[in-house]
Amino acid sequence: MKEEKQSGNMPRIVVVYCRNAVSSAAELLEGAYTAKGFRAYFAALPCSSKIEPSYPLKILADGADGVLVVACPEGRCRNLVGNVRAEKRINYVRALLDKARMGAERLTLERGEDLTEKDLLALAQRCLGPLKKLGPNPMKGDGK
Amino acid sequence: MIIAEWKPLPELVEKLKGHTNVLVAGCATCVAECAAGGEREVETLAPLLQMALKKEGRTITVRTRTVERQCEWEFVEELAELVPHVDAIVSIACGIGIQAVAERFPDLAVYPGVNTTALAIRQEPGMWIARCAACGDCVLGETFGLCPVARCAKSLSNGPCGGTRKEGKCEVDENLDCVWFQIYERAKARGKVDQLLKVRKPKNWSNSRHGGPKRVVREDLRP
Numbered sequence: 001m002k003e004e005k006q007s008g009n010m011p012r013i014v015v016v017y018c019r020n021a022v023s024s025a026a027e028l029l030e031g032a033y034t035a036k037g038f039r040a041y042f043a044a045l046p047c048s049s050k051i052e053p054s055y056p057l058k059i060l061a062d063g064a065d066g067v068l069v070v071a072c073p074e075g076r077c078r079n080l081v082g083n084v085r086a087e088k089r090i091n092y093v094r095a096l097l098d099k100a101r102m103g104a105e106r107l108t109l110e111r112g113e114d115l116t117e118k119d120l121l122a123l124a125q126r127c128l129g130p131l132k133k134l135g136p137n138p139m140k141g142d143g144k
Numbered sequence: 145m146i147i148a149e150w151k152p153l154p155e156l157v158e159k160l161k162g163h164t165n166v167l168v169a170g171c172a173t174c175v176a177e178c179a180a181g182g183e184r185e186v187e188t189l190a191p192l193l194q195m196a197l198k199k200e201g202r203t204i205t206v207r208t209r210t211v212e213r214q215c216e217w218e219f220v221e222e223l224a225e226l227v228p229h230v231d232a233i234v235s236i237a238c239g240i241g242i243q244a245v246a247e248r249f250p251d252l253a254v255y256p257g258v259n260t261t262a263l264a265i266r267q268e269p270g271m272w273i274a275r276c277a278a279c280g281d282c283v284l285g286e287t288f289g290l291c292p293v294a295r296c297a298k299s300l301s302n303g304p305c306g307g308t309r310k311e312g313k314c315e316v317d318e319n320l321d322c323v324w325f326q327i328y329e330r331a332k333a334r335g336k337v338d339q340l341l342k343v344r345k346p347k348n349w350s351n352s353r354h355g356g357p358k359r360v361v362r363e364d365l366r367p
Contacts, residue, residue, distance in 0.1 A: 054187035061191035096188070099153045100196035138198045 017070035049082030105130035145174040148258035170210035171237035181236035214241025280351030295323035
């Protein structure tokens with residue numbers, strides 16, 4: 001599934017996931033994947049709480065169409081409340097995105113556990129509807 | 145610490161009209177502690193400004209730098225190497241830092257990215273409350289360590305007013321503790337309520353900002 005070549009104007013979704021939310025048997029996903037109708041870029045975090053407000057904003061300023069943060073279910077964080085803190089930060093950034101008129105929907109939080117590569121791609125697929133309504137990221141082409 | 149809050153984004157976007165290379169400058173001291181102007185906030189505001197401006201059809205390059213203290217000339221100097229590459233600076237330090245940057249780089253447009261609001265303490269994570277008004281005539285010795293100037297909505301020297309709520313809250317804001325109620329409680333706990341019966345005379349405001357810009361000179365420290 002991993003693909004190196006360019007995939008034209010397909011929406012780009014960066015999936016930042018807590019490594020504790022994926023199946024222990026699954027390999028840690030890193031890098032770019034092409035799925036049906038979009039490209040996904042995976043990056044693992046030791047806990048979803050490690051996400052700083054600047055991370056999704058920089059990813060979006062670099063031209064990604066959407067950012068999906070995948071956290072563990074509430075009450076199941078290995079660091080107790082890491083995923084609750086992540087949700088608060090994400091809501092804060094979503095409000096900032098609205099103020100910048102970029103659309104809060106460009107940043108999404110999903111929860112899950114024991115997730116496989118296929119599950120993560122399915123979660124990313126769910127972001128496509130709202131992203132299509134927003135249209136391409138105007139920053140596309142400006143990013144590095 | 146000095147606390148500040150981000151200015152509304154549309155105000156910053158408006159100010160940056162006509163600029164194409166902008167430096168967002170932070171300060172790693174007070175405004176970092178109150179999560180308004182430290183490195184994290186600089187790195188958050190920079191991409192946000194880029195996107196907000198892009199939505200207006202404007203493309204800008206944003207550089208970022210956070211110095212230890214924008215109120216010290218030695219640290220402000222660290223910005224000098226970036227200045228030739230930018231046509232404006234958005235400083236998210238307190239008003240002192242912003243003015244220091246504007247004074248050091250007078251040919252450059254320097255915009256405040258924050259409103260400086262108070263001298264405050266972090267009461268709990270994510271909550272800061274004003275504790276000092278820098279009034280220049282400290283009365284904490286008479287008020288059991290609680291400042292009526294900064295913490296009373298009416299800055300009363302002889303409180304409480306008649307509006308204290310039953311639960312010891314301020315009539316102006318039900319979430320705000322009446323500081324004069326707290327002063328009374330602390331005096332009672334120390335068996336010194338009688339000290340509160342003394343009428344406190346009008347404060348000496350001449351040592352505050354009402355007497356013009358404050359200036360402190362220590363000849364022993366001057367070159």
